Every structure is written in structure tokens, then in C-alpha cells.
Amino acid sequence: MAGNRDKRLKKAHIFTISDMMPNIIPVLALPIIQSVLLDPTSVVGVLMGYGTTPIIIVLFLTAVFLEYRSIGYRESPKRLRASKGFFYLRSSDIPYQSIQSVYIKKNLRPRIFGARQFFIYTAGSFLKKGSYSLFLNRKNEKQLVSTIFGNSEPLIRYKGGVLRTVIMVMAHSNTLTGLIIIAPMLYRISTQTDQMLKQSFDSTVSLLEFGFALILPEAIADTAALLIGGWAIAFIVQLFRYAFFRLEIGEKYIKTSRGIFNRVDYLMPISKINAIQIRQSILMQLMNLRSTYVNAVGVKAQKGDLGMLIPADTEKNTNAVLDRITDMPKSDGIKVKPVRSEFMSFLWLPAFSVLGDLGAMLALHLLGYFGEVVRFILIVLLVVLVYWVLFRITAYFKSSLTICDKAVRIDYFERLNFTRTFIPYERIQFLNVYRSPVGKIYNTANLKVYVYSNKYTSYRIKNLRYDTLMEAVKIIEERI
DSSP: OOSSOOOSOEEOOTHHHHHHGGGGHHHHTHHHHHHHHSOTTSHHHHHIIIIIHHHHHHHHHHHHHHHHHTOEEEEOSSEEEEEEOSSSOEEEEEEGGGEEEEEEEEOHHHHHTTEEEEEEEETTOOSTTOSEEEEEEHHHHHHHHHHHHOSOOOSEEEEOOHHHHHHHHHHSOHHHHHHHHHHHHHHHHHHHTHHHHHHHHHTTOOHHHHHHHHHHHHHHHHHHHHHHHHHHHHHHHHHHHHTTOEEEEOSSEEEEEEOSSSEEEEEEEGGGOOEEEEEEOHHHHHHTOEEEEEEOTTTTOSTTOOOEEEEEEOHHHHHHHHHHHSOOOOOEEEEEOBOGGGGGGGTHHHHHHHHHHHHHHHHHHHHTOOOHHHHHHHHHHHHHHHHHHHHHHHHHHHOEEEEESSEEEEEEEETTEEEEEEEEGGGEEEEEEEOOHHHHHHTEEEEEEEEOOSSOEEEEEEEEEHHHHHHHHHHHHHHO
């Protein structure tokens, strides 16, 4: 904690008034409503238009100003005492040790006026705005952060790097990553079919065949344009959010900073981290990189927040950073893996998709519509689906639940990402073992591990041997 604290009542930034102004829009619409309901030339209409409306607007602006003047806080030695509300007074008494995380938005418009929005999240924070939020100037923001987290210098500073951040943004969604590869191919296909369409027209094919050949390339071109545009927009948005990523690790806290125009700072005590997850997407597997994320109360409460700790880095550098935050589990105990009888449960969806693609090829071939364009699309799709099958096979062999000395480790997958999640025993909220009718037949069960969060957050693993899983659950419950 900071040694010297200003115990005077500190006020919110005057930009707060601008943030309140959208509430005046219904009042400004009052003259329009009056002109519709009342005859503006009548005595009542004149009195309402030139008398009542200005008075209401003045009263509303006065109320907004008084509401702004009521917002303030005081930094006492062990807690933050905050209040807001002129007509309806609301007071908050927040012990510093109860603060789970702090989120600071430095959007471009408020920053022009020297303001930033400060959000405090506690264990009881269920809304996006947390337990308390207000606009502060830069000086008060720095002082409040120092009061909550201490004013010691960071022990380590880590930069995300431009290339690693771009790779993380590209790989954030595997579906979008694939679009940038497939869409140009679709464009090329659509241009190469012009000659084929002319030949089809000259050879007096049936009207149905000609319509099929004519519509498909146009649809491909339109779809390709849509996919490329959507991917580009998503990529730019994510890049603007996570560019210039910085990580600072102090003695008792971590701080991440990111963004180009709208900057964001996220701070949390190291002791409040509920889980650490390491992910590898398809692209990252090829480059032997991995992204790291943390879970805490307040993480993902704001739009676009991923709880990212390291954008993309090697295993060696990732472990070096994590060793500064927590002791990684070093000894393994009981390990529970998916049973062999449930091997096909990992494959049924991608396998049936492969069979569906092959069936479509056969059907179109028999109907005479298996032309160059359709054949290329279905073959590309088949390659993707086969990769999906191979991914699921690998995921089956990698999946496991491990009881380590200090945490539970879950190795599983999420979409096309391999994940490894560490959950300290003291941060586990409860365990949920559930079984499907098929699982009862094969004596298997699924597990969800719930952690502390401002909403239900769990990490799961499926198709484990029921008896062994229940033994593992008993051990975990003894350590919680």
C-alpha cells in the first residue's frame, strides 16, 4: 500500500457530465412531442412550448450537475470509501483486500479531456461496470492504483511484440484464420470459370445445367468478398485492441496494457488469479508458439477483453513469465485419461462430416454436376475435415485430468485449440460430475471445474472413466 494517502474527498473528472448527457435526449424530444399532440398556435401550445420545456431542460441540467458534484471517494488506510448520488445517495465501502481486479479504460474521446474510466471489481461484481466506476484524471488514477496495489517498481516488464501480437490476432479465431486462405482461392476460381460458362452456353446444355453453372461462380465471388471483408474487419478491430501489448509483474500484482487509440490497463493481485490457461491454435502449433490467458473476477466483463497475459511466445519464454507469477505444478499425482471405448466420441462429428462431404461428391457426380468448380470446393473442404479428424485424434491422446501438488491441470481442447489449464485448489468453487445415458453404459463421466468469477466460469474434460474420476474428485475436494 502507498505510505502517504490523501484522505481528502476526491472528485470525479468533469467529463462525467458528458457521459451523463445522453440521458437528456428524451427531454430534448419534448418539443417535438408537444408539436404533435398540441396545436402550437393555441394558448396551451404556446405556454407549453415557451414556458414548460425550457424549465424542464434547466431543471434536468441542474440535476445532472448536482449528480456529478455528488460523486467522490476517499482513500482511508484500509479501504476505499466512495459515494455518488444527490437525490438518491449510494455509498460504497470497499476494503482493498477485497478488490479482485481493476479495469481502466482510456478511450480516445475522454483522453482528449484528460479523463479515463476506472472500474473496480470485487467478488460481488456481477455487472459490466463492476462494484464501482467513475471518471478520474491522470493524477488521481495513478494515486488510486498506487493505493490499491502499492507503489513498488515492476520486477519484470514484458512486451508482446508486433509480430507475436499479429500472430495472436490472426489465430484468435481459427475460422477467421481459414477465411484469409480460402477466400482468395474462391476469387481465383470465380475468374477462371468465365470461359467455362461461355462454353456451356455455346454447347446448348440444358437450362438447369446452365443455371447451375451460371449461379455458382457469382455466389462464390459474393461469398468470397463477404468472407474477406468480414475477416479483415475482425482482424483490424482485434489488432487495434491488442497492439502495443505490455505486461508488468510486480511483487504482488500484474498489469497488462494494450490498444492503439483506445488504451486499456488491467490490474489484479497475483493472489486473485483463479486459473491460467495456455492455448495453441492451428497456426501457433505450426510456429511452436502458445498464448496465455488468466481468469479472475472482472476478466471478460468488458467487451473485447480476453484476459490475455502473453500474446504468443515460445514455451521457454512463457514458463519464464509464469514462474514470476506462480509456482507451476511440478509433481504429478493421479492422472485420469479418456477411456478407449470413448475414442469415437472424439471423432463422430468430424468423421460424419467427412462422410457427408464424400457423399456430396458422389451424388453430384451421379447427377452430372461435379464440375471443376464444385470439385475444387469439395476437395478443399475434405482437406479441412480430414485435418479436423487428425486434430481430434491428437486431442484424444493429449486429454487428461492431472492432480498436481498445488493445482489441478486439465489438458483438453476448445474448438481447434489445444488447451492446458492450471486451477489452484484454493480457487476452485465446486466440481460437477455429470453422465450421459451413453456414458452410463460405458462407465464414463464428464467433469466441470468451476472457479470464482463474476459469472459462472468452468473448465471441462469429457469421457473419463467414472470410477477413477470419482477417486480423483475425492482427492481434489480434500485439497480445496
